[in-house]
Amino acid sequence: MASCGQPLIDNPETSAELLGKAIKGTAMAHTDLVISPVFSKADRKAFVELPWRLYANDPNWVxxxxxxxxxxxxxxxxxxxxxxxxxxxLARRGDRVVGRxxxxxxxxxxxxxxEQGMGPGTGHFGLFEADDDAAAKALLAAAEDWLRGKGMTRVLGPISLSIWEEPGLLIQGHDHPPTVMMGHDSPAYQAMIEGAGYRPVKQLKTYELDITKNFPPLIQRIVSSGEKNERIRIRNVDKSRFDEEAAIILHILNDAWGKNWGFVPITDSEVAFTGKKLKPLVFNDLIMIAELDGEPVAFMMTLPDLNEPLKPLRGSLFPFGWAKxxxxxxxxxxxxxxVPLMGVVQRLQASRLASQLAFMMIEYIRRNATAHYGAERGEIGWVLDDNQGMNAIADAIESKVNKVYQIYEKAL
Structure with missing residues (x-):
């Protein structure tokens, strides 16, 4: 386990060896640019806090x-x-950190x-930031060399760090802030990454909609029909049984998403870690579980946008941010x-029942969000560009794509 004062890479080589690999192919053209691994507490601080400088004048960064x-x-x-x-x-020019x-x-x-997008030999890059094209190319080369040295033959990115955290580079929607747990990137990065030989492999979309308006009449009829079906029960989660409810949702999630592109199982430790972070944002009437004949078969998770109160804090809870x-x-x-997550078990996904359960949960949460939290806007995503079911649901409730994130790949 690495601490603040220890190297933050696995099985580190000497600084000289790593530095030689990292700047391979770039030193001649950019003699003032140095790429080095993160070793010290100061390096770690520089790595984490670089975005505060790069996005200081970006009104949409949170x-x-x-x-x-x-x-x-x-x-x-x-x-x-x-x-x-x-x-x-880290990329440096003199004492100035210009990328990570x-x-x-x-x-x-x-x-x-x-065939699901990951597989043997696939590594990732992520947490990418760069002042300019030269720094970007050198950093990507360093990441590629590290992965190649570990036996990887292909790189996907940016994925920061898990596919369940902040995957993809923002390529559309820079003009408004991201919602909770979504990324924001400089619009310059697309050309930097593509210029380094990366090709697009998958897009992730988010949809937005005005939730103060009723859904179209067809959707209302589908919801009404479901309410008359005695086999269907849509219920709120019970936060007092947090661990039990989380286990139900995880079971549905792993089944529902199991064949999706990029799917990686979530471990029990990750569920506990994420659950601890999200628990303050869990409200009983914003997360629904759908039961069919008494069996949980679908869920929808909705979170108030924590980024709204976080934005003015600039990442610090002190001196008074924690109280606010x-x-x-x-x-x-x-x-x-x-809505970061929703899913229906695979055995129902090809049936009309799947969309009916989804529309019922969306409608019930829409009502609660507007009545109890003053919400006006909903955001659904991310959604894979080839997820026909979810894209169709988003279209049916008259939502529009507001952000697109791109995942790239490159052979090593």
Missing amino acids: APLKQEAYDLITPGKNPFFEHAEAGYF ISAHIDHLATGMPV LLLWLRKPRSRTMR
């Missing part, structure tokens, strides 16, 4: 809580590292079928609600 940003990259804090390993690199990148291998992902955040969490008033 700073994460700094402690969570540190925990994300720290083995022993983030259970992702129970099945993954990572190396981190992670290279990482998720050993659960390498065990997935190749606690006050908001006690009874949140949120303009936006985000």
Whole structure:
């Protein structure tokens, strides 16, 4: 386990060896640019806090809580590292940090079928930031060299760090802030990454809609029909039985998403870790479980947009940010609600019942969100570009794509 004063890469080589690999092919053209692995406490601080400088003038960037940003990259804090390993690199010109990148291998992902997007030999890059094209190319080369040295033959990215956290590069929708647990990137990064030889492999979309308006008449009839079906029960989650409800949702999620592109199973440790972070955002009437003949077969999770109160805090809870955040969490008033996850078990996905259950949960949560939290806007996503069922549901409730995230690949 790495601590603040220890190297933050697995089985580190000497600084000279890693530095030589990292700047391979770039030193001649950019003699002032140095790529180095993150070793020290100062390096770690520079790595985590670089975005605060790069996005200082971007009105749509929302700073994460700094402690969570540190925990994300720290083995022993983030259970992702129970099945993954990572190396981190910084780009510097003199004393100025001009970029960062992670290279990482998720050993659960390498065990997935190749046709689902991951598979043997697939590593990732993520946490990518760069001041300019030269720094970007050198950082990507360093990540590729690290992955190649670990036996990887293909790289996917950006994925920061798990597919369940912040996958993809924002390529559309830079003109408004992201919702909770979604990423925001400089519009310059698309050309940087594509210029380094990466090709698009998958798009993730988010949809937005005005939830103050009733859904179209057809959807209302589908919901009404479901309410008359005695086999169907749509219920709120019970936060007082948090662990039990989380286990039900996880079971449905792993079944519903199991054949999706990019799917990687979530471990019990990751569920507990994420559950602890999200528990303050869990409200009984914003998360629904659908039962068919008494069996849980679908769920929909909705979260108030924590980014709304976080944005003015700039990542710090001190001196008074913690009090403001606690006050908001006690009874949140949120303009936006985000649906990060929903799913229906695979055996029902080809049936009309699947969409009916989805529409019922969406409608019930829409009513609660507007009546109890003052919400006006909903955001659904991310949704895979080839997920026909979810894209059709989003179209049926008259939502529109508001952000697109791109995942790239490159052979090593």
